[in-house]
Amino acid sequence: MNALVYRGLTLFFKNKQAVVGSFIGAFIMIGLYVFLLGDSMIKQLSMLSQPQLVIDTWMLAGVIGIVSASSTLGSVSQLIRDKERNVYTDFMISPISKKHIMLGYFLSTFFISMFVTLGVILVSELYIVFISNGALLSFKQFGLLILASLLTVLCSSAFMFFIASFFRRIDTFSTMTSIIGPLLGFLTGCYVPIGSLPEATRNVIQYFPLTSGIVLIRKILTENAFASDSPKIALAVQKELGIVMNYQHDVLIPVIILIVSSVLFLGIALWNVKRIELTR
Template structure:
């Protein structure tokens, strides 16, 4: 298993252009905010003191969620490439067998996604001159792990039956473009029509972005909205800090949803591996 994991890590990080393009969705989200969205959002919430710091942390939460999606997707391309080149037939002959091989792809994707989220967090913190709150780092790491897990599981289910890297590239374009919209970094969820909001609420990483924002924005929210709970609730709902299902979900409820989705995705992945391995 360790040899397969090492192989997947080397193949991912050695391809520098691949690493760059795996971060492209997150970088687009980051750059669009800096160039266009930051001023518009700041003007929209100009009545708030220190709105720039507040919105910078909001952007960081969404961009980290996008990073989890796009980097795990790129890491899983190796599975399709091995299948296309029939390298997987040789790897099946190892002691690990099909289950071990499929697990190696999934674990590699999770680790790569986690590492790249840490990288993007460091880059954005440096750019915005945000000193991480030490007490928040363990929870941020936990959310990164959950983000890596759920993104990798959803992506592996999406691409499991792809047979060529070329056809997968078309899906990668869609995923990279859509991810910024689905986590609400391009357009906040609260200003979208009801139908679009429902689509976003059915996307697992929307809840990951919500968790990131609740942690990263905890102190700025408390400082900015002191004595103004009504405006705080409006801001949290419109900006997707807390997701509204009849009422705003608490952080604990959001964690619960993420864990349930992860467990369901694990069961589906196991079913996919079992069913399709029998057809080989």
């Protein structure tokens, strides 16, 4: 299984298109912020003491969340390529347990996404401190941010692995990923402030599993930006931006949602792979 994980890591980072593709969602987010939404959002938050910092941290939290999801698309595609080239079949008829083979694919996807996400976190923190003139995250905040990102990556990897279990051709999967990548930005409330969306859309976003992870990341990354504002005003803005969402005021509930969703998606994916193999 370790060899499969190492193979997945090596093949992904050798594929420049896959690496660049992992950041497409983040590029869209930054483009929307810089060219369309940034200035108007800052003006709307003029009641805050640091509106620029609030929007910067909100945007960067979205970038971290989107990258944690979109980077799994590029890495999980290796499973589809192996299916198309019959490499996957060779693995399946080997003495290695099928469960270990699938976990090898899953763990390589998880580690790739985690490495990419950690890099984006470090760049985001440098941006906040040196460009936005924000405060450096405390050791506790940074630890919580890593934990929230890890759980988000875990859920994203399980979700994408679940989707990939239905595909056997890379061109079909690539078409799907070109749609689902940007769609994730909307489903998690990263491209548009959640408060400006219709109630039905907000409900969909609220109960989408990956939203829980991004809510945690937003809450941690924007905490210092709201430090000097009144709690009442801060809470109103946080609801508008999707930093706090109904039941997700508490940290424990989003964590439970992420863990349970990860187990469910991974369990269904493993069952689906086994089912397909039995019917062949």
